[in-house]
Amino acid sequence: MFAPLLRSVTYTRWLHLMIGMVFAGVVLLVYPGTEGVSTGRAVLCGVALDVPLLCLAALVPGMRRGEGVQARLLLGPAREEEIGVAPSAGWADRGRTALWLVARVGLGVAVGAVTVVVARAAAREPLLALPAGFALLWLVVFAGRLQLAFAVRLLGPSGAERLAVAEARAERLLERNRLARELHDSIGHALTVTVVQAGAAREVADPAFRERALEAIETTGRRALDDLERMLVLLRETPDAVVAEQPGLDRVPELFAAARAAGSPVDAELDVRAAELPGVLSREAYRIVQEGVTNALRHAPGAPIRVRGAVTGGVLELSCRNALTGKGSSRRGGGKGLRGVRERAVLLGGECEAGPEGVDPAEADRADPGRAGWLLRVRLPLRLGR
Structure with a gap:
């Protein structure tokens, strides 16, 4: 009262x-x-x-x-x-x-x-x-x-103002999610390569191999620091937010070189020229390939990696395959990285498939590594109208 x-x-x-x-x-x-x-x-x-x-x-x-x-x-x-x-x-x-x-x-x-x-x-x-x-x-x-x-x-x-506020909030959320994916892909890849290289250098007594491993760790670390600085500038929303452009598909040879230096053979055939792709498609394709290579290094270190890419009928097709190992076969369902790949594909009007290849997914834990493999396949239309 x-x-x-x-x-x-x-x-x-x-x-x-x-x-x-x-x-x-x-x-x-x-x-x-x-x-x-x-x-x-x-x-x-x-x-x-x-x-x-x-x-x-x-x-x-x-x-x-x-x-x-x-x-x-x-x-x-x-x-x-x-x-x-x-x-x-x-x-x-x-x-x-x-x-x-x-x-x-x-x-x-x-x-x-x-x-x-x-x-x-x-x-x-x-x-x-x-x-x-x-x-x-x-x-x-x-x-x-x-x-x-x-x-x-x-x-x-008013209704129009509420709609504008909702759209602005959605834009901010999408941007934050995009930045989170970028950080996951870039920093996660760098840390994976660094860990694999450091472990290999400790096990191998060859001084030349150790020198190459340390050089790869330094190069990967510097690139990760550059990406991290770019993301932090974007998060601060300062006038300096227009900084280094995101890597495109022309940078994938660096990914393959880092994977080979980490001890995983890479068989890559990319019948795609980055200059012929839309900028956003080239950047997202790079991140997708990066996620596939990073997952292979993390879950199947030392296993061969096969990457294929081509444009067929106005659709960019990318695939990354690696042999299943004792660790790799436990990846049923995928984590944040694969979920990010699926989100990228959907936003670009495409589709994504990921899982054990050549075996029943329920038997992936008991699959023969020489016969089964883990396959990531993505199809992205060059234009959203297709």
């Missing part, structure tokens, strides 16, 4: 209501001919004067912004985005602003009149001060809630 009366927002809403009454009172004081008239006549004069003035004020685009800021500060919405602070963008916004101003002033006049009446009654009869004040406060509570509902309905974002 008393909790709403102890909240500070109740009294800020009361202040917001009284501002409406003050506006109406000032208009009546300025306009001549209302002195000495009856209360009913004064109310009619107020309506006749206030409504046109409020409608004229609503035509100013900045009026909506000012009312929105004031409503956010004094009415205390649950979420600030429920009440907009953008200027009027069209006649629909101006009409809603006019309705808001009329409703605000009308409700403020009603609550203000009751406040004056209660104050006068309490001054004449002190015994009525406590119950009358209690009733007045609860009237303010309900009137404040009603005022907030008006604000959310009339000052809240």
